[in-house]
Amino acid sequence: MLYKHELNLNKSMRETIARITRRWNSWLNLSQQIRGLNNKELDLYALKENVYPAALSCSLVQWTAITLEEFLAQNSDVLNISPDDKGITYNSYRAVIVRGSAKMECFIRIPSNYPLEMPLWILSVHWNGRRTSQNNAAIKMMEYWTNSLQPQQLEANYRILYAQLFRTIYSFDIFLETEGSMQTTIEYTKEKPYISAFAKRCRLRPYKYIKKGSVHAFKQ
Numbered sequence: 001m002l003y004k005h006e007l008n009l010n011k012s013m014r015e016t017i018a019r020i021t022r023r024w025n026s027w028l029n030l031s032q033q034i035r036g037l038n039n040k041e042l043d044l045y046a047l048k049e050n051v052y053p054a055a056l057s058c059s060l061v062q063w064t065a066i067t068l069e070e071f072l073a074q075n076s077d078v079l080n081i082s083p084d085d086k087g088i089t090y091n092s093y094r095a096v097i098v099r100g101s102a103k104m105e106c107f108i109r110i111p112s113n114y115p116l117e118m119p120l121w122i123l124s125v126h127w128n129g130r131r132t133s134q135n136n137a138a139i140k141m142m143e144y145w146t147n148s149l150q151p152q153q154l155e156a157n158y159r160i161l162y163a164q165l166f167r168t169i170y171s172f173d174i175f176l177e178t179e180g181s182m183q184t185t186i187e188y189t190k191e192k193p194y195i196s197a198f199a200k201r202c203r204l205r206p207y208k209y210i211k212k213g214s215v216h217a218f219k220q
Helices: 002-038 070-074 075-079 137-147 161-181
Strands: 059-066 090-099 102-111 122-127 129-130 208-212 215-219
Touching: 002 059, 002 090, 002 161, 070 090, 070 102, 075 090, 075 122, 090 161, 102 161, 122 137, 122 161, 129 137, 137 161
Parallel strands: none
Antiparallel strands: 059 090, 090 102, 102 122, 122 129, 208 215
């Protein structure tokens, strides 16, 4: 019985050490991504999320730290489904993405229990007025599309923050190209391969990427 107890204890300790190691490596990886964003030491064309080989049209022009209060001042449905804090602390950031006359503000909250909880993004588009998930269904879908990204969707040694940024940028591209087609003055022309620009009465945007062989396209 003593031998069995020690065997179980040894196995439990190995599992605990392995979990601590994974958490440490994840945080080290995340810290390197944040440093790269702060110092603008990243190549957006390398952030392929293992999809979509074409170039991005939007540009990341700013990444700065903000207070948690500034983050919580944003209105979004994703805040209503966030788990209780339970001693968890957060670091918050603001990213600015631009294309032509359009600007997107991204408010990012990174939890201390990462990777058990993923970074949370709230998006706000300034173009022909201010659009958020509260007043625009396409922005709400874009916000969901960024926050729905999970590590298991990426390859080994994934960079989740970079992948979320990449997904946000190409979704902003798609939003401007599809929304721009309905404007009187065409500022943004269609550059991405779409199966359909809109679908159904709610006019879903083609944020989802699909690939069949060498053919890639976006769909609703």
